[in-house]
Amino acid sequence: MKKKFLLLLSCLAILSLALVGCGGGEEPAQENEQQNVATGELVAGPFEEVEGLPVIQAPEGFDWKQFEGVELNLISENTPPSSALAANIGEFEEATGIKVNIQQMDLGTLVQKVGLDFGANSSKYHLVYADPYQILAKYSSKLANLNELNGDPSLPKIPGGLDDFIQSQLEIDGYMGSKDNLYALPYDAPTMVLAYRTDIMEAIKEDFKAEYGYDPTPNPEMTWDQYYEVASYITDHADELDVKYGTGHQAKQYDSLMCDFSNILAANGGDYFKNRDLGGIGAANPGPADMTSPEAIKAIKFYDKLLGVAHPASKSWDWNGLAEAFAAGEVAMAPEWHEFASMFENPEQSKVAGNVAWTVLPKGPAGSANIFGGTGLAINENAPDEEKKAAWLFMVWATSPQAQLMILESPVGGATPSRTSVYELPKVKTAMEDPSSEEAKAMPNLTSMSATLEAWKIENSYGRPKIPMWPEADTIIFTELSKMLADQQDPEATAEAINEQLNTLTGN
Amino acid sequence: MAKDKLTTRKIVTRVLILTALTIAMVWALLPIVWMVLSSLKTEAGMFSMPPKFIFKPTFSTYAFMFDEGNFGQFLNNSLIAAGSSTVVALLLGTFGGYALARGNYRGKKHIAFWIISTRMTPIAAAIVPLYLIFANFHLIGSTFGLVVAYTTFNLPFALWMMMTFFAELPPDMEHAAMVDGATKFQAFYRIALPQVAPGLVATGILCLMFAWNDFAFASVFTGHDTQTIPVAASLLVSQTGIAWGQAMATGTVIILPMVIAGLAVRKYLVRGLSMGAVK
Numbered sequence: 001m002k003k004k005f006l007l008l009l010s011c012l013a014i015l016s017l018a019l020v021g022c023g024g025g026e027e028p029a030q031e032n033e034q035q036n037v038a039t040g041e042l043v044a045g046p047f048e049e050v051e052g053l054p055v056i057q058a059p060e061g062f063d064w065k066q067f068e069g070v071e072l073n074l075i076s077e078n079t080p081p082s083s084a085l086a087a088n089i090g091e092f093e094e095a096t097g098i099k100v101n102i103q104q105m106d107l108g109t110l111v112q113k114v115g116l117d118f119g120a121n122s123s124k125y126h127l128v129y130a131d132p133y134q135i136l137a138k139y140s141s142k143l144a145n146l147n148e149l150n151g152d153p154s155l156p157k158i159p160g161g162l163d164d165f166i167q168s169q170l171e172i173d174g175y176m177g178s179k180d181n182l183y184a185l186p187y188d189a190p191t192m193v194l195a196y197r198t199d200i201m202e203a204i205k206e207d208f209k210a211e212y213g214y215d216p217t218p219n220p221e222m223t224w225d226q227y228y229e230v231a232s233y234i235t236d237h238a239d240e241l242d243v244k245y246g247t248g249h250q251a252k253q254y255d256s257l258m259c260d261f262s263n264i265l266a267a268n269g270g271d272y273f274k275n276r277d278l279g280g281i282g283a284a285n286p287g288p289a290d291m292t293s294p295e296a297i298k299a300i301k302f303y304d305k306l307l308g309v310a311h312p313a314s315k316s317w318d319w320n321g322l323a324e325a326f327a328a329g330e331v332a333m334a335p336e337w338h339e340f341a342s343m344f345e346n347p348e349q350s351k352v353a354g355n356v357a358w359t360v361l362p363k364g365p366a367g368s369a370n371i372f373g374g375t376g377l378a379i380n381e382n383a384p385d386e387e388k389k390a391a392w393l394f395m396v397w398a399t400s401p402q403a404q405l406m407i408l409e410s411p412v413g414g415a416t417p418s419r420t421s422v423y424e425l426p427k428v429k430t431a432m433e434d435p436s437s438e439e440a441k442a443m444p445n446l447t448s449m450s451a452t453l454e455a456w457k458i459e460n461s462y463g464r465p466k467i468p469m470w471p472e473a474d475t476i477i478f479t480e481l482s483k484m485l486a487d488q489q490d491p492e493a494t495a496e497a498i499n500e501q502l503n504t505l506t507g508n
Numbered sequence: 509m510a511k512d513k514l515t516t517r518k519i520v521t522r523v524l525i526l527t528a529l530t531i532a533m534v535w536a537l538l539p540i541v542w543m544v545l546s547s548l549k550t551e552a553g554m555f556s557m558p559p560k561f562i563f564k565p566t567f568s569t570y571a572f573m574f575d576e577g578n579f580g581q582f583l584n585n586s587l588i589a590a591g592s593s594t595v596v597a598l599l600l601g602t603f604g605g606y607a608l609a610r611g612n613y614r615g616k617k618h619i620a621f622w623i624i625s626t627r628m629t630p631i632a633a634a635i636v637p638l639y640l641i642f643a644n645f646h647l648i649g650s651t652f653g654l655v656v657a658y659t660t661f662n663l664p665f666a667l668w669m670m671m672t673f674f675a676e677l678p679p680d681m682e683h684a685a686m687v688d689g690a691t692k693f694q695a696f697y698r699i700a701l702p703q704v705a706p707g708l709v710a711t712g713i714l715c716l717m718f719a720w721n722d723f724a725f726a727s728v729f730t731g732h733d734t735q736t737i738p739v740a741a742s743l744l745v746s747q748t749g750i751a752w753g754q755a756m757a758t759g760t761v762i763i764l765p766m767v768i769a770g771l772a773v774r775k776y777l778v779r780g781l782s783m784g785a786v787k
Contacts, residue, residue: 080746
């Protein structure tokens with residue numbers, strides 16, 4: 001009886017293995033009979049041209065429809081540029097015959113799905129929204145080297161070349177560990193800057209100036225200490241003003257808390273690790289942590305103090321919560337992602353439309369630091385060659401200046417471009433310079449762009465450490481900071497706890 | 509005097525019970541009522557302070573979701589995935605449960621426990637191996653894959669539940685039927701099955717609820733065209749805000765079928781749940 005039972009179990013095990021095995025393997029590559037014969041001169045592709053922007057080009061004779069019938073899956077966070085691309089995908093599909101399914105979701109689910117897809121050596125998702133910290137740093141070996149595709153003489157080139165991308169963003173979004181391989185192209189570019197209410201600043205200007213001796217209106221020269229004074233002043237005089245608190249923060253026990261705090265940490269000259277070159281191309285091993293440095297401790301103490309005068313609900317807000325509170329007129333100032341500008345200027349969503357201005361975040365001893373939160377678009381290395389090439393055509397189009405302008409102008413998009421050439425267009429310049437212009441009304445996100453362009457300058461930009469274990473490090477940081485904000489530990493203990501855990505995490 | 513005291517105590521007890529019930533009811537129902545009312549307001553009306561309970565309802569959010577969004581498709585996917593997996597689990601679970609309850613073979617108890625133990629696996633632990641298997645069979649992104657995933661979790665549950673219901677029935681009537689010439693299948697189909705109908709309904713509703721409300725499997729195994737309503741609800745939270753109106757309307761659509769189904773079979777549900785394992 002026992003023998004029979006064992007025999008039955010063995011049969012079942014063999015059958016299961018056989019079933020798993022027989023279904024497997026790579027998808028058969030859809031070998032296309034039509035060979036690419038393109039060589040020589042570059043000529044414009046079948047896409048609408050915009051005067052003043054580099055044209056999408058391919059070698060003469062290139063057949064844009066050679067991948068007709070190929071179906072690509074793009075997995076993306078639920079972001080405005082992806083919604084805009086989905087709404088306008090017809091232009092690309094018509095020109096190439098390639099079908100693109102754009103699947104959007106929250107970042108956590110995306111990271112899980114991409115991780116599973118890469119883990120299974122599958123290519124369910126050909127095109128990946130490659131968050132630099134959660135995807136690129138961890139899975140760069142699973143992403144195709146775009147230098148090879150861009151250098152392939154038979155394929156279209158990046159219109160305007162790599163130089164047309166904002167260089168600091170290309171470094172963060174595109175590379176990992178070295179510049180040998182290019183893994184992603186900058187696709188969106190949210191950056192934290194300071195939103196403030198102009199009507200409130202106007203209302204307190206004279207009295208504040210008389211008491212403190214300087215103009216309270218936020219400007220690039222404002223320091224964090226001054227910010228604290230202005231915030232406290234507004235909170236103290238809230239009864240006389242159309243606002244409840246001077247400042248609001250995204251200090252929920254979540255990634256947003258790390259982002260909010262990082263601005264102050266870097267402005268004070270501190271960083272999470274002693275190696276200060278991790279914010280660009282990143283590194284596999286960051287070396288020892290640096291959260292017990294005098295600069296870091298000073299930053300933690302200041303953040304604790306600042307949250308003491310902020311809207312009490314700040315501790316339960318992420319960026320969405322803070323944006324809604326700012327739009328509802330609850331707070332006068334808010335360090336916030338610049339792409340919330342369109343929401344703040346929409347009278348249907350915001351009570352403060354027309355009374356919002358933006359500037360870079362206040363300075364510390366080391367200057368202004370504005371954390372960058374942009375993402376690149378990458379191709380799954382596991383995809384068969386044919387699909388990889390089809391995905392490259394999509395990349396060329398989706399990250400082109402034309403598509404970036406389309407995203408900017410789209411009613412469902414509104415995200416700001418990652419291409420310098422777009423910012424040179426006269427209508428874009430007008431919108432950035434004159435918030436009351438028709439152009440600004442059509443592209444409301446540009447009202448925060450002057451401040452954002454300033455924030456993108458190397459001296460003002462902050463990139464969090466790009467290391468494979470960043471998601472875990474992020475959790476350590478916001479968890480310990482959150483304990484401090486809940487009065488469960490003091491700033492020194494917080495610094496010690498973060499430092500120790502980061503070192504344990506990284507093996508230093 | 510003693511009688512008066514008793515009456516007063518009774519009244520106080522009743523008042524306390526009623527108060528506790530009222531609090532529990534408000535606690536449970538207020539968020540749902542709030543959600544349903546909010547889904548019938550404009551975005552501005554949703555956040556007006558003080559909140560309005562009497563207002564002119566608008567179905568614009570629902571109209572937008574069905575006309576301009578893919579909501580009809582999401583609803584369809586949910587219905588197919590949840591419905592199919594429930595039918596499969598009930599069908600196989602009923603046969604399997606009967607066999608386990610009435611069969612007489614060595615290791616029966618171990619087999620029954622082994623079956624239910626598969627249900628004890630956390631979904632998070634099952635997702636990775638399932639993904640690898642599904643990827644091999646090209647089931648990722650298909651509704652069929654989702655039905656398979658739900659069935660892997662619903663079938664052991666249905667089997668165990670049905671086994672308990674059948675085990676509680678005295679076998680004498682089935683034996684009598686067989687003495688009268690009925691086959692084993694006829695005894696099962698005509699005698700035993702009708703008697704466990706409330707249990708069958710309760711099991712079906714619980715299986716349906718698991719599949720209908722699932723997010724974990726659906727978020728991983730569905731593709732662009734096969735997303736279910738819970739996945740669609742998660743899309744309403746984007747990098748730059750939350751579509752509150754649609755979120756409220758989606759929540760209403762998610763709970764509505766389960767509430768209707770629950771009310772329709774309330775009688776069977778209570779009887780079923782009290783006759784079997786879930787006491």
